[in-house]
Amino acid sequence: MTTTEKVPTSAAARPVVQTGDRIFAGTAKGAGILILLVLAGVAVFLIAQAVPAFLASPADLPGGQNLVAYIGPLVFGTILAAVIALVIATPLAVSVALFITHYAPRRLAQGLGYMVDLLAAVPSIVYGLWGVAVLAPATLGLSDWLNRNLGWLPFFAGPVSVTGRTMLTVGVTLAVMILPIITAVAREVFLQTPTLHEEAALALGATRWEMIRMAVLPFGRSGVISGAMLGLGRALGETMAVAIILSASGAITFNLISSDNPSTIAGNIALQFPDSTGLAVNTLIASGLVLFVITLLVNAIARYIINRRREFSGAN
Amino acid sequence: MNTLRHGSRARFAAVGIVASGALLLAGCGAANEAPPSGGAGASNAPTVSGTIAGAGASSQQAAQEAWIANFTSANSGANITYDPSGSGAGRTQFLGGGVAYAGSDAYLKPEELTQAQTRCGGDVVEVPAYVSPIAVIYNLQGVRDLQLAPATIAQIFDRKITNWNDPAIAADNPGVTLPDLAITPVNRSDKSGTTQNFADYLKVAAGASWPYDVSDAWPVQGGEAAQGTSGVVGAVKAGNGAIGYADESQAQDLGQAKVKVGTTYAGPTAEAAAAVLEASTRVDGQGQYAFAYKLARDTTASGTYPIVLVSYLLACSKYPDAATADLVKAYLGYVISADGQGVAAQSAGAAPLSDTLRTQITPAVEAIAAGS
Numbered sequence: 001m002t003t004t005e006k007v008p009t010s011a012a013a014r015p016v017v018q019t020g021d022r023i024f025a026g027t028a029k030g031a032g033i034l035i036l037l038v039l040a041g042v043a044v045f046l047i048a049q050a051v052p053a054f055l056a057s058p059a060d061l062p063g064g065q066n067l068v069a070y071i072g073p074l075v076f077g078t079i080l081a082a083v084i085a086l087v088i089a090t091p092l093a094v095s096v097a098l099f100i101t102h103y104a105p106r107r108l109a110q111g112l113g114y115m116v117d118l119l120a121a122v123p124s125i126v127y128g129l130w131g132v133a134v135l136a137p138a139t140l141g142l143s144d145w146l147n148r149n150l151g152w153l154p155f156f157a158g159p160v161s162v163t164g165r166t167m168l169t170v171g172v173t174l175a176v177m178i179l180p181i182i183t184a185v186a187r188e189v190f191l192q193t194p195t196l197h198e199e200a201a202l203a204l205g206a207t208r209w210e211m212i213r214m215a216v217l218p219f220g221r222s223g224v225i226s227g228a229m230l231g232l233g234r235a236l237g238e239t240m241a242v243a244i245i246l247s248a249s250g251a252i253t254f255n256l257i258s259s260d261n262p263s264t265i266a267g268n269i270a271l272q273f274p275d276s277t278g279l280a281v282n283t284l285i286a287s288g289l290v291l292f293v294i295t296l297l298v299n300a301i302a303r304y305i306i307n308r309r310r311e312f313s314g315a316n
Numbered sequence: 317m318n319t320l321r322h323g324s325r326a327r328f329a330a331v332g333i334v335a336s337g338a339l340l341l342a343g344c345g346a347a348n349e350a351p352p353s354g355g356a357g358a359s360n361a362p363t364v365s366g367t368i369a370g371a372g373a374s375s376q377q378a379a380q381e382a383w384i385a386n387f388t389s390a391n392s393g394a395n396i397t398y399d400p401s402g403s404g405a406g407r408t409q410f411l412g413g414g415v416a417y418a419g420s421d422a423y424l425k426p427e428e429l430t431q432a433q434t435r436c437g438g439d440v441v442e443v444p445a446y447v448s449p450i451a452v453i454y455n456l457q458g459v460r461d462l463q464l465a466p467a468t469i470a471q472i473f474d475r476k477i478t479n480w481n482d483p484a485i486a487a488d489n490p491g492v493t494l495p496d497l498a499i500t501p502v503n504r505s506d507k508s509g510t511t512q513n514f515a516d517y518l519k520v521a522a523g524a525s526w527p528y529d530v531s532d533a534w535p536v537q538g539g540e541a542a543q544g545t546s547g548v549v550g551a552v553k554a555g556n557g558a559i560g561y562a563d564e565s566q567a568q569d570l571g572q573a574k575v576k577v578g579t580t581y582a583g584p585t586a587e588a589a590a591a592v593l594e595a596s597t598r599v600d601g602q603g604q605y606a607f608a609y610k611l612a613r614d615t616t617a618s619g620t621y622p623i624v625l626v627s628y629l630l631a632c633s634k635y636p637d638a639a640t641a642d643l644v645k646a647y648l649g650y651v652i653s654a655d656g657q658g659v660a661a662q663s664a665g666a667a668p669l670s671d672t673l674r675t676q677i678t679p680a681v682e683a684i685a686a687g688s
Contacts, residue, residue, distance in 0.1 A: 162555035275507035
């Protein structure tokens, strides 16, 4: 402490710490620790409640088979629904974000940005009702067409559902739900593209699309990936919309247009929890633990991709 | 640098979303186990007063709401709640002493009965309170009065009969032109007392055509599944060639199949549903105040409709304090009274209990008293 008076240079190395700084540092650290504690608490709760299901004899579990046979189709359905949503939403979100940041006139861009953000404010149960009442009947014609023309693909093998409450409808609904998250993140990242890079590309004779390909997209790639992973997180955990829309009867199938679909973990918990007791609840919580692990894995992978590509991202 | 920071924020946000979701789930579970307690002081000397909490079958929800509204308007000091958390949850809470009474779509299993007797310190009161016909609903253009035999229904829902022009269906419907159309059976995707009662009917009435065990979860994979009664009704309404099962009061303007009973066909009416309960036998060994019925699903008597849901009310014959005992007794008495049953019929489309049955079960409710 006394060195500050003697040697002025070390004052820069060791800055003066004021009370306000200490409080702020303490709160920030506390908040960080709190998140970890909550996360640990959730993990402990899930594991403790899931243990009886792991230990129970397979015959006592719902379905009468083992835990893997019960949770397996749910995991499959969860990932299938989320992947469909991601495949539809990501290109759309990137296009919307590019339009807003680089093509649309300023005034239109602002309005459009608000509109996309508004999509995120719609409660998921409303999306569910919309999905089952509007989207599902609307997909009937499309499903029929897909079955007739692309029926050789396992995705469209049929028999076609007569109600439209299919995995395809769920995927499209989830895509609409995660669209605003991915768009918002992508938009922010695209806006941060260094103007110098863009101008340099244009000065070299690039068209606007070439400039976007050379300067904007490489710079924003990791941002788009993290946005997509955020969206994937929401799609994986989406509950009410899936529970309402999907005709979940438990089969593992890639068929997207029939009424025989695997349920998702979150949707299944919502449907089965109210009338479940004892071991059935433990089994549901065990499936929740699996979802928890999947989500952590997805985020870890996203993190890894972003870190690996950091040096190529064009930042700095 | 910017992207790096952004990515890290994104990860924490995603983790936060998952964490809060799981916490919510935990919160719901905890909230269900803690029913409201404590008494509301009586002010102007009503008939009964106090607070009791109940929980259980969601099938009773509409009826319970109507009963509670009418009962508390007549007894201003009384405060009754009913949490439609499901039959299983209701029974668990009742056995654990969390609620004063419970509603259940199934009567107590032997091991639950023992627990209930321990909890009550005496006999358990178990009375049918809510009887509702379950309609077999269908959406088939041009076919109005569909008639089906039990075995045919079982095979349709087991996906053995897959087309509406199947000879088995035609045999039940002479003179009716059945379309060449795929059948889409619709079942509940959530656990439900409706499913349990429907499956029980198929098991008993259809025999070998229904090779599954009876439970509140649907046993056949691969059909169209929908959430809740409204979900099933919606799916049947939306799907041409769909057939499902739902509470008759919710079936609205959909076609309702007549079911073969003996040699005739019966539709889902309140009278026919109540008649089945009267034709049923009481389950032995449940205790003098437990009126559990083994429903006569295979009855051949005309004028009965065997696909019914019977939901029970569970209570103790003894409660430690007099106020609770009086309130439970008065409330249950109101529920099974002609007045209460009429309210349920009006608000929830239930089939009122017959007078004969009421005479039989009234002593059980009358027996509720304070004591230890």
